[in-house]
Amino acid sequence: MSILSKFSFKDQAFKLRESAILDATTSVLGSKGYDLMTMDDVAGAVGISKPSLYKHFKSxxxxxxxxxxxxxxxxxxxxxxxxxxxxxxxxxxxxxxxxxxxxxxxxxxxxxxxxxxxxxxxxxxxxxxxxxxxxxxxxxxxxxxxxxxxxxxxxxxxxxxxxxxxxxxxxxxxxxxxxxxxxxxxxxxxxxxxxxxxxxxxx
The missing domain is CATH 1.10.357.10 (Tetracycline Repressor, domain 2)
Incomplete structure (x- = not known):
């Protein structure tokens, strides 16, 4: 696999995870609302760690x-x-x-x-x-x-x-x-x- 294709695969995986995060955010917001929603809730819904979530969104x-x-x-x-x-x-x-x-x-x-x-x-x-x-x-x-x-x-x-x-x-x-x-x-x-x-x- 070339360096370019490796970067392309990583970029695609990053975008897919980001889409999954936004899907989870929508679901948690719909059920809990903004004030009760936490970053832990979203990370748990996606199945990733909170540090991984913060790589995509800072807050x-x-x-x-x-x-x-x-x-x-x-x-x-x-x-x-x-x-x-x-x-x-x-x-x-x-x-x-x-x-x-x-x-x-x-x-x-x-x-x-x-x-x-x-x-x-x-x-x-x-x-x-x-x-x-x-x-x-x-x-x-x-x-x-x-x-x-x-x-x-x-x-x-x-x-x-x-x-x-x-x-x-x-x-x-x-x-x-x-x-x-x-x-x-x-x-x-x-x-x-x-x-x-x-x-x-x-x-």
Whole structure:
């Protein structure tokens, strides 16, 4: 094996471990929350030592920041992959469906609104904030297009619609339905989309 291929293998192994660490972080955050999560929890979930974990991430803040950056990267990729033939509301609906499935599979909501500490920490994370600004601009444009086309209420400020949309990714109803109802994940997503875009009025 050449020196170059050895380095390539080590780099690939390092990235695979980092991905496993971020998966574990997402899982532990989902079950314990930021304040109760420890680096020991994450290392144990991955099956590595804490010193090995610190080779990848220097602190809990950095680790959680990277987990949230990865989530936003996924959302931005989803927006880029949306069928251009869809109207603005259909695009928003498709993205929300993706976000809800991420939640149901143990992932994190877009906005960690339940933790002021996490919110403040992420506001200081430049990588995270750059992605937030990018995603926000894209979704704000879809909301305004939807209002202009008469598909969304033009009397509402666009910010009210946008932040209400974000709030649906954090809606605790998803967790309650998953734990206490007998609905399949696809049904939960479908019903949550109906509530988000149609309210409680009959069709």
């Amino acid at each position: 809990k803040e950095e680790l959680v920041g990277e987990a949230m950056v990865r989530l936003l990267d996924g959302a931005i990729d989803q927006v880029a992959a949306l069928d251009k033939a869809l109207n603005p509301v259909e695009k928003l609906s498709a993205l929300l469906a993706w976000a809800l499935r991420v939640r149901l599979e143990g992932g994190l909501p877009f906005l960690p609104s339940t933790s002021p500490h996490v919110r403040d920490m992420l506001m200081r994370n430049v990588k995270y904030m750059l992605r937030v600004v990018k995603l926000n601009r894209q979704l704000e444009a879809l909301v305004k297009e939807g209002q202009k086309a008469g598909l969304l209420n033009p009397a509402l400020p666009s910010d009210v619609i946008l932040y209400s949309y974000y709030a649906r990714t954090c809606d605790p109803a998803v967790d309650y339905l998953q734990k206490f109802s007998k609905m399949a994940s696809d049904d939960i997503v479908a019903h949550m989309l109906a509530v988000a875009f149609e309210g409680f009025h009959p069709r």
